[in-house]
Amino acid sequence: MNAIIVTGASSGIGRHLAFEFAARGYSLGLTARRFDLLQKLREELYSKFGMSLKVEIRSLDITDYKNIFSVLKDLNNSLGGITHVVANAGVAGSSRVGSGKFLHDKQVIETNLLGAMATVDAAAEIFKSSKIEGHIIGISSIAGFRGFPGDASYCSSKAGLTIYLESARRDLKKFGILVTTIHPGFIDTDMNSHLPYRPFVVTVEKGAAELAKLIEKKVEVSTLPRFPWGIVGWLLKRIPDIIWQRLKF
Numbered sequence: 001m002n003a004i005i006v007t008g009a010s011s012g013i014g015r016h017l018a019f020e021f022a023a024r025g026y027s028l029g030l031t032a033r034r035f036d037l038l039q040k041l042r043e044e045l046y047s048k049f050g051m052s053l054k055v056e057i058r059s060l061d062i063t064d065y066k067n068i069f070s071v072l073k074d075l076n077n078s079l080g081g082i083t084h085v086v087a088n089a090g091v092a093g094s095s096r097v098g099s100g101k102f103l104h105d106k107q108v109i110e111t112n113l114l115g116a117m118a119t120v121d122a123a124a125e126i127f128k129s130s131k132i133e134g135h136i137i138g139i140s141s142i143a144g145f146r147g148f149p150g151d152a153s154y155c156s157s158k159a160g161l162t163i164y165l166e167s168a169r170r171d172l173k174k175f176g177i178l179v180t181t182i183h184p185g186f187i188d189t190d191m192n193s194h195l196p197y198r199p200f201v202v203t204v205e206k207g208a209a210e211l212a213k214l215i216e217k218k219v220e221v222s223t224l225p226r227f228p229w230g231i232v233g234w235l236l237k238r239i240p241d242i243i244w245q246r247l248k249f
């Protein structure tokens, strides 16, 4: 029986992923800070899939690092053993370097990098101690491929997470634990709906459906969607710095 924990399930990709995995028969452990939204989501899941669906919800701020370990252990017990953990929770909203918004940038790193690292570490500890060949999925971003202007803290949080997940994949392989890194492009959620330019944007329904398929296929690394971001991302990473610094955007 599969049981999946999704952090940041109160909105956007995490919320839609809950529907995708409920439809696939997984038990769900859903976390976020806005508990009222998780309660509403649980009601919607019950009305769509029936009361026999196992859904556990927990209030969790992923910058409260110690708490992540106890909440994940608690969910592992309540769900009768987890098989998958998606470190999805994250925030956007970087500012230009030198604009006096360092404390916000710090929050971005504390959430997207340290919070996700603690989630991955807590999941690995559970899988190792219960000898489960589990699956950990980290949601990075194509923003982690390069340093985009006006987005330094977000880009660096995701670049850091990508490298952390790459190391984790090697550390955990010998225990049969799979670590997947997903780099979404633009998925239409609250996080980016205010942006004037979102190339190749897809609906959150489409994004979550493709993400669930990639997870079930057990891919190690992928963009989301695969096309066109797989090609665009490959090119982005290879633009020489001398050209990157002169691009007008």
Ligand SMILES: NC(=O)c1ccc[n+]([C@@H]2O[C@H](COP(=O)([O-])OP(=O)(O)OC[C@H]3O[C@@H](n4cnc5c(N)ncnc54)[C@H](OP(=O)(O)O)[C@@H]3O)[C@@H](O)[C@H]2O)c1
Binding pocket: 007, 008, 009, 010, 011, 012, 013, 014, 031, 032, 033, 034, 035, 037, 060, 061, 062, 063, 088, 089, 090, 091, 092, 111, 115, 139, 140, 141, 142, 183, 184, 185, 186, 187, 188, 189, 190, 191, 192
């Ligand atoms: N949408 C995109 O185009 C895109 C592209 C690349 C990467 N991503 C990544 O995908 C993930 C999901 O983003 P989204 O687009 O679905 O955005 P979203 O709709 O804003 O959802 C973000 C989720 O993260 C949770 N969250 C934020 N800070 C948290 C904290 N300190 N503790 C616990 N939960 C927290 C939020 O829940 P609460 O506020 O209730 O806590 C919310 O459920 C993020 O990691 C994001 O960086 C998204």
